[in-house]
Amino acid sequence: MAIKDLNVQNEKPLYIQLVELIKERIADNIWSIGMMIPSENELARELDVSAGTVKKALNVCVQDGVLFRRQGKGTFVASPDFSKSFNRFFRFASKDGEQNIPATETLVLEVIEAPSEIAEKLKITTGEKVIKYRRTRTLNGITFVVEDIYLIYETFKGFENYNLSGKFLYPIFHSDFGTPILWAKEDIHPDVADKNTAELLGIELKAPVMCIERIAYTHKDQPVEVRFSIGRGDTFRYSIIVR
Amino acid sequence: MAIKDLNVQNEKPLYIQLVELIKERIADNIWSIGMMIPSENELARELDVSAGTVKKALNVCVQDGVLFRRQGKGTFVASPDFSKSFNRFFRFASKDGEQNIPATETLVLEVIEAPSEIAEKLKITTGEKVIKYRRTRTLNGITFVVEDIYLIYETFKGFENYNLSGKFLYPIFHSDFGTPILWAKEDIHPDVADKNTAELLGIELKAPVMCIERIAYTHKDQPVEVRFSIGRGDTFRYSIIVR
DNA sequence: AAGTGGTCTAGACCACCAT
């Protein structure tokens, strides 16, 4: 187990070194998503630190969203929580308040050569093959978002032949392509609808929209997906408490 | 000091009870903003719990943004951090990267009877007096936001005669009116500029804007300010990491 | 009953800050 020892001489506190060690093991797939990691006592014995130090490090990891803990059961590797994504700010609740799953319509699913903007974000060379997937998502008769998704072809070879009706992508990436999405970076800015977008979303030309750009990463911080989403502005609401 | 003892019999953990006690003391102005609170050891002695329990409670409060700690100095009551406000997502950095303070222009400063929408948010009755303050904020020649601010007249009597050039409001509220802003709730949604807004912001009609509504609270969760901000969409950028 | 994480204690030692 002792791949790398914690070092008291190091300038960093032991529990910070331990946090980094844990994150490395997850990034390197030594501990995979959903897996139970060794108990506090085991870690303390193996790394030769006190249980309290291990506990502190684990709690930092929980705070950072990479682990979760269950009393009496153990400590587990968390999967990224896309309920925290910007997408959750598009409110499209049905009248009865039910949380239905949106329907998906595929508009485009094809293999193309990566435009330079996409290649750059995926850290591949321009012209290398990518899968382009354009779809809309609809709930209660309202199409609230249109998405352009670009995937590295080498990683997702065969995905272009999938029948994608209402399925979530990331579980498929994980199970069928051995490529779990571990984290993602999202950028958001407002815009107004162009003609094409307005038609797809059923809104007026120049109506407000929110544009979300997501780059999703797998092991070793390798980007594998770029996604541009354009959502109806009239369904976007976001609140924070400033303190 | 012993206003309220911590109780081991209580169903809640001691450190949670302590967190609640601390927040009460701040809300009730027993400990005010910027003030140093008693040290870990003092609190431990007075409340008859161990130093470790106090430390845990204090760290929770730091996490919640109500306290901050300085090694070698002490633990202090934090003031709300409006660098965490939505306004920080309007990027208006100058070319040389300097962080200049935006210039303010007052458009309206008058006492009016509260419209129902405002009265409701301030928890006063419709028609009660409020101060209306409309201003723009400009940096590097770009007017990036126009704001309508409504204040309870009873609380801020005399504010309508202030000369407000580039001053921050919340320090004035605190020093001149004895009303510190302790926290605020902000809601944000996209829209497009109407004629008036477009002129003030120097953008085209129907250009994208972001609308921020803030309700700011003082002691005992009393709302005292409502603020509607409309900012240029082309300067709004926001990023998150989803994990 | 055995193992897990959650709480709480008591104390040591260190780094930092004011005086």
Place this chain on the structure above:
DNA sequence: TGGTGGTCTAGACCACTTT
């Protein structure tokens, strides 16, 4: 030099989960 928070240890006891 004395007081502060930051780190780390060692151990007790509890609540929860599984076998």
